[in-house]
Every structure is written in structure tokens, then in C-alpha cells.
Amino acid sequence: MLPIERRKYIMDKLNLNGSVKVEELAKEMNVTPMTVRRDLDKLEAEDLLKRTHGGAVLSTSLYFEEEYDVKKEKNIEIKKKIAQSASELIKGPSTIFLDAGTTTYELANILKNRNDLVIITGDLKIASLLYRTENEVHFLGGKLEKKTGAVLSVEWNTFIERINIDYAFLGGSAITNQYYLTTPTFEKAKLKSKLIELADKSVLLVDESKFGVKSLVKIAHIKDFDVIITNKVFNNEFMKELKEKGVEVRLIGG
Amino acid sequence: MLPIERRKYIMDKLNLNGSVKVEELAKEMNVTPMTVRRDLDKLEAEDLLKRTHGGAVLSTSLYFEEEYDVKKEKNIEIKKKIAQSASELIKGPSTIFLDAGTTTYELANILKNRNDLVIITGDLKIASLLYRTENEVHFLGGKLEKKTGAVLSVEWNTFIERINIDYAFLGGSAITNQYYLTTPTFEKAKLKSKLIELADKSVLLVDESKFGVKSLVKIAHIKDFDVIITNKVFNNEFMKELKEKGVEVRLIGG
DNA sequence: CCGTATTTGTTCATTTTTGTTTATTAATAT
DNA sequence: ATATTAATAAACAAAAATGAACAAATACGG
Numbered sequence: 036m037l038p039i040e041r042r043k044y045i046m047d048k049l050n051l052n053g054s055v056k057v058e059e060l061a062k063e064m065n066v067t068p069m070t071v072r073r074d075l076d077k078l079e080a081e082d083l084l085k086r087t088h089g090g091a092v093l094s095t096s097l098y099f100e101e102e103y104d105v106k107k108e109k110n111i112e113i114k115k116k117i118a119q120s121a122s123e124l125i126k127g128p129s130t131i132f133l134d135a136g137t138t139t140y141e142l143a144n145i146l147k148n149r150n151d152l153v154i155i156t157g158d159l160k161i162a163s164l165l166y167r168t169e170n171e172v173h174f175l176g177g178k179l180e181k182k183t184g185a186v187l188s189v190e191w192n193t194f195i196e197r198i199n200i201d202y203a204f205l206g207g208s209a210i211t212n213q214y215y216l217t218t219p220t221f222e223k224a225k226l227k228s229k230l231i232e233l234a235d236k237s238v239l240l241v242d243e244s245k246f247g248v249k250s251l252v253k254i255a256h257i258k259d260f261d262v263i264i265t266n267k268v269f270n271n272e273f274m275k276e277l278k279e280k281g282v283e284v285r286l287i288g289g
Numbered sequence: 290m291l292p293i294e295r296r297k298y299i300m301d302k303l304n305l306n307g308s309v310k311v312e313e314l315a316k317e318m319n320v321t322p323m324t325v326r327r328d329l330d331k332l333e334a335e336d337l338l339k340r341t342h343g344g345a346v347l348s349t350s351l352y353f354e355e356e357y358d359v360k361k362e363k364n365i366e367i368k369k370k371i372a373q374s375a376s377e378l379i380k381g382p383s384t385i386f387l388d389a390g391t392t393t394y395e396l397a398n399i400l401k402n403r404n405d406l407v408i409i410t411g412d413l414k415i416a417s418l419l420y421r422t423e424n425e426v427h428f429l430g431g432k433l434e435k436k437t438g439a440v441l442s443v444e445w446n447t448f449i450e451r452i453n454i455d456y457a458f459l460g461g462s463a464i465t466n467q468y469y470l471t472t473p474t475f476e477k478a479k480l481k482s483k484l485i486e487l488a489d490k491s492v493l494l495v496d497e498s499k500f501g502v503k504s505l506v507k508i509a510h511i512k513d514f515d516v517i518i519t520n521k522v523f524n525n526e527f528m529k530e531l532k533e534k535g536v537e538v539r540l541i542g543g
Numbered sequence: 544c545c546g547t548a549t550t551t552g553t554t555c556a557t558t559t560t561t562g563t564t565t566a567t568t569a570a571t572a573t
Numbered sequence: 574a575t576a577t578t579a580a581t582a583a584a585c586a587a588a589a590a591t592g593a594a595c596a597a598a599t600a601c602g603g
Contacts, residue, residue: 038550054294057590067552072591087293088559088590159428163417166433174413174440176430176448179420186428194430194444292560311580321562326581342569342580 036064042074049084049093056090111141113242116287117264118142121204121240124262127151129201132230133161135185136206138240146170155198157191159184187222192229203234205260207241209250214257214273217250224252231255238262258282290318296328303338303347304421306401310344365395367496370541371518372396375458375494378516381405383455386484387415389439390460392494400424409452411445413438441476449483457488459514461495463504468511468527471504478506485509492516512536 036044041064049055057075061068075091078084084091118141125131128151133139135158143161146152150169156162157175165172177188205227209217216239218224231237231254239260246267257263258280266287269277277284290298295318303309311329315322329345332338338345372395379385382405387393389412397415400406404423410416411429419426431442459481463471470493472478485491485508493514500521511517512534520541523531531538 054291056291068590069553069592070551073551087291090291092291092293157430159413159417159420162433163413163438166413166438167435172433174428174430174433176411176428176440176442179416179426179428181421184417184420186430188430190444190448322580323563323582324561327561 036066038074041066041070042078045071045074045078045091046083049091054090054092058089060090110242110244111137113266113287114138114141114240117240117242117266118145120264120285120287121238122146124236124238125149125152125202129153130155130199132156132195132200132203132234133158134203134205134227135161135183136208138206138242139204140164142204142240155200157186159186187220187226191226195226195229195233200230200234201236203230203237205230205237205239207239207245209248210241210246210257211249212247216254216257218252218254219250221252224254227254231259236261238264241265241267243267290320292328295320295324296332299325299328299332299345300337303345307418308341308344308346312343314344364496364498365391367520367541368392368395371494371496371520372399374518374539374541375492376400378490378492379403379406379456383407384409384453386410386449386454386457386488387412388457388459388481389415389437390462392460392496393458394418396458396494409454411440413440441474441480445480446483449480449487454484454488455490457484457491459484459491459493461493461499463502464495464500464511465503466501470508470511472506472508473504475506478508481508485513490515492518495519495521497521 044064045055045060048060057068057071060071060074064071075084075086079086079091082094085094114137117138121142122145125146130153133143133154133156135156139156139158140161143154143156143164146154147165147168147170152170153173154165154170155173155175156165157177159179162172162174175186175188175191175194177186177191179186205216207216207218211217216227218227237260239257239262241263243266258277260282262283262285263277264285264287268286269284274284298318299309299314302314311322311325314325314328318325329338329340333340333345333348336348339348368391371392375396376399379400384407387397387408387410389410393410393412394415397408397410397418400408401419401422401424406424407427408419408424409427409429410419411431413433416426416428429440429442429445429448431440431445433440459470461470461472465471470481472481491514493511493516495517497520512531514536516537516539517531518539518541522540523538528538
């Protein structure tokens with residue numbers, strides 16, 4: 036068996052099972068474990084797999100291991116700062132909308148100590164976090180998204196229209212290079228643009244990582260917001276444009 | 290099984306069930322409890338779960354609190370038996386409504402292992418428990434009750450009317466000596482009687498402690514239900530009456 | 544064919560993982 | 574409350590996997 040064949044064999048097995056063991060491969064290919072290890076090292080150098088003790092796994096199937104998680108943690112710090120800044124906008128008793136997402140979850144985490152808010156949300160985790168607090172919490176019904184615990188229903192629009200919302204805090208998962216906020220579904224886009232329209236102040240909470248990403252449906256241009264809280268640094272020209280439009284940009288350091 | 294696979298197995302099980310036990314995992318993965326504990330410690334260090342005595346729960350504080358809350362309940366053993374009996378009613382793929390309450394929470398706990406249900410509920414804890422499962426979960430929106438995490442909205446009626454519900458599982462907090470199911474608010478009463486009317490089968494889940502208690506608004510007489518699951522022993526005369534009405538009574542021993 | 548480069552195997556010290564034992568701690572019932 | 578049971582953490586031992594160094598085998602170009 037040629038070295039190339041061995042490596043193909045390893046990758047095939049890996050793709051089939053999600054993981055491989057050194058000892059097993061050694062027996063199957065009639066080589067010593069040392070050779071298998073060297074093969075795995077080479078394949079790892081090519082980013083085709085991730086080595087572990089005793090074997091290897093597909094680099095995609097280790098959704099919880101350190102690299103990914105450290106990265107996630109780093110963003111949490113930024114998100115907390117963005118959330119902190121957002122919370123400072125809400126001076127007195129207010130009715131606010133909290134979009135689904137991790138940044139708004141952090142905001143909810145700060146707001147749970149208050150007692151003068153009416154909070155409307157469609158995020159199950161946010162609702163669970165807040166319902167015991169002194170604030171009044173309204174949950175928008177609908178089908179629960181399995182991955183996120185967020186709900187969305189076509190009936191929201193009529194409900195939303197009847198309420199006076201002081202602040203709508205929206206998160207964003209994808210902002211194009213032309214600074215359009217985008218989202219995967221029409222329903223979500225419709226709701227969010229309605230919120231921007233109806234709320235006294237619409238606030239966009241986005242960390243740097245969301246820029247330059249594209250999703251299917253346009254919600255609005257980010258200059259349609261009243262406030263943008265982010266750690267992304269815009270160029271001078273765009274900043275001037277935002278200022279002319281009356282958009283307040285709060286830049287988070289870190 | 291590679292260490293990394295073990296940890297993935299643990300996280301998968303955790304995401305499905307909300308909690309895991311050391312002993313169980315040890316048996317399932319053929320390792321000693323000590324190894325499981327070390328795995329759990331590692332995962333906790335990555336903030337993916339929260340350790341407890343004998344196991345672990347998801348770090349999203351939710352489950353931790355819920356389990357704790359439920360444990361405090363008095364008649365939990367009876368409720369589990371009632372829930373078990375109720376679950377046996379649901380043979381194939383069905384659309385069901387789960388009322389808010391601890392008995393229905395126990396039912397949800399059993400149903401989370403299924404994958405052929407559409408579940409409609411207005412109970413935050415039940416929704417949180419079920420939304421990750423293979424079932425489709427719809428949450429009814431509204432203002433969240435601080436004490437219970439249940440929601441209720443005037444708009445439910447129109448929503449409910451448009452859905453075909455196979456089974457409506459209702460709990461009861463107060464059943465008068467004349468066997469009327471009662472509840473504190475008109476809104477709840479209205480919704481529940483509508484559910485009894487609309488569902489193919491309406492099922493009442495009540496333990497003994499709920500009888501002889503009176504609340505403000507009448508929902509229905511218990512003989513309006515199709516099935517009653519309880520550990521309360523009725524006198525012969527009333528049993529005869531129920532039988533004539535075509536009500537199935539499932540008596541839970543213990 | 545020879546000499547060189549590459550690959551593979553072997554040995555062994557080191558590291559990692561797992562199991563075992565035991566004292567301590569936490570949960571439970573009495 | 575206290576006793577009892579179960580779960581845990583710590584320390585140690587055993588097993589498994591690893592990586593480094595070196596030797597042997599193989600491939601390859603001249």
C-alpha cells in the first residue's frame with residue numbers, strides 16, 4: 036500500500052465514521068502505529084483532520100474544543116461591552132424590544148436587575164432569564180427554532196403595531212460590504228424592518244465579526260438605525276455620512 | 290471510544306435531555322465513573338455544562354433552576370405516574386396541547402424522547418425543555434406570569450381555533466366538590482373550555498390534592514372530558530355517571 | 544550499480560489517560 | 574439534629590499512547 040493510498044484510506048474512513056483510531060488503522064493497513072501517527076500528523080498539517088489521543092477526528096466534528104471556544108469567549112467580552120453600552124441608553128421606565136441572539140442575551144443579563152421595564156422578546160432564553168424579575172415580560176409566540184430557541188410567527192406584525200416601543204434592540208448576523216443588514220428569512224426581515232420603523236429609537240448591536248457577511252434578505256441599511264453600537268471602525272467618509280443622517284455611533288474599544 | 294468522542298457523546302446527551310448522570314454515562318460508555326467525572330470537569334472548564342452531584346446539567350442556567358423547582362413539588366411521584374399514563378394515550382404522530390403546570394411538565398419530560406409530535410404550549414419551562422428535541426414546538430405568546438412562567442394572551446383563541454388538536458392535556462389546580470374544574474381568571478377559563486371543545490380528545494390530569502378546592506371561574510365539569518387520569522377514588526355512583534357519559538377514568542395506584 | 548533521500552520500523556523515555564484505593568464531602572433518611 | 578449512604582476528590586499505580594532517536598528497508602537519480 037502506497038503512502039498516498041494509506042492517507043486516502045484514512046480520510047475515507049474518517050469521512051465515513053467521523054473518527055479513526057491509530058491501532059485500528061495500523062492493523063487494517065499492516066503498518067506500525069508509528070507510521071499511522073506520521074500519516075495523521077501530515078494530514079493534520081493539511082488541516083484535513085484533528086489529532087487526538089489514540090486517533091483523530093474530523094476537524095468539523097469537534098464543535099466544542101478549545102480553539103473554537105476561545106474564539107467564542109473573546110467575542111463574549113466584546114458583546115458584554117456592547118450590551119453594557121446599550122443598557123445605558125435606557126434611562127427611565129421604558130418599553131423595549133429585545134431581538135433574539137447572544138448580544139441581546141447579554142443585554143438582558145444586565146437588565147434583569149432593573150424593575151421599570153416592559154420587555155418584549157421572541158427569544159426563549161431571554162424570556163427564561165427575565166420572567167422572574169421585577170420587569171414585565173411579554174413573549175411573542177410561534178414555532179420554536181430548534182437550534183436557537185427563537186420563535187417567529189406571521190402574526191407578530193399585527194401585535195407589534197399596536198404597541199409603543201421606546202427602544203428596539205436588534206442584533207445582526209450579517210452586514211454586507213454595502214452596509215445592509217441581512218437575514219436568512221423573509222419573515223425575520225419583515226419583522227425587523229417594522230421594528231426599526233415603529234420604535235422610537237432603533238438600536239443595532241453588532242460586533243466586528245458580523246461585517247462583510249452576506250445573508251439572503253435585506254432588512255435595512257444600517258444608517259436607518261438611530262444608534263449603532265459596535266467595535267467596528269468605519270472609515271471617515273462613511274462616518275460623516277452616518278452623522279449627516281443623524282445616526283449615533285457608539286464605538287466600543289477592546 | 291476516543292476521549293473526544295466520549296465528550297461529544299456527553300454533550301449530545303446533555304443537549305437532548307438537559308441533564309446527565311455519572312453512573313449512567315459510565316455504563317453507556319464502558320468506562321469508570323472517575324473517567325466520566327474527569328470528562329465532565331473538562332467540559333465544565335469549557336463552560337459547556339455545569340456539574341452537579343451525580344451528574345451535570347446544561348450551563349444555560351435554565352435547566353438547573355427548573356430541576357430544582359420541580360424537585361420541590363410535593364406529589365411528584367404521583368404526578369410522574371399520571372404523566373406516564375397520559376403519555377401512553379398518544380400512540381402515533383399527533384398534535385397535542387400541553388397546559389401549564391407541574392404534571393404536564395412531567396408529561397413533557399417523557400415526551401422529549403419522541404420525534405413524531407407537534408406540541409403546543411404556553412408554559413415557558415415546558416417549551417424550554419422541549420425545543421431541542423425532534424418534535425415541533427409552538428409557543429403561545431403573551432405576558433409571562435412571574436411566578437409560574439406561563440403565558441396567556443387574549444389572542445390565543447383565534448390561534449387555537451385554526452389548529453387541529455388531537456390531544457389536549459389539561460392540568461387542574463382546583464376541582465370543587467361538585468366536580469367542576471375551576472381557575473382564577475376568566476381568560477384561562479375561556480381558553481381551557483375552548484380546548485376541551487376543540488380537541489379530539491381532552492385529557493384531565495389531576496392528583497388527589499386538587500379535589501375539594503375552589504377557585505373563581507368555572508371551566509367545565511370534569512365529565513366533559515374524554516379521559517381523566519387521577520389517583521383520586523370516586524364513589525360508585527359518580528363512576529357510573531362518568532361511564533354513562535363515555536368518560537374514561539384511569540386510576541393511578543400508589 | 545552506487546550513493547542519497549525518503550520512508551518505515553524499533554526501542555525507549557516521557558506524557559497522557561485510565562483505573563483503584565481511600566479519605567473527605569455532600570445528600571438522604573431517620 | 575445524627576446516622577447512613579452515596580458521590581467526590583486526591584493520590585497513587587497501571588496501562589496506553591506518544592515522540593524522539595536511531596537503524597533498517599526501500600525508492601530513485603545518476
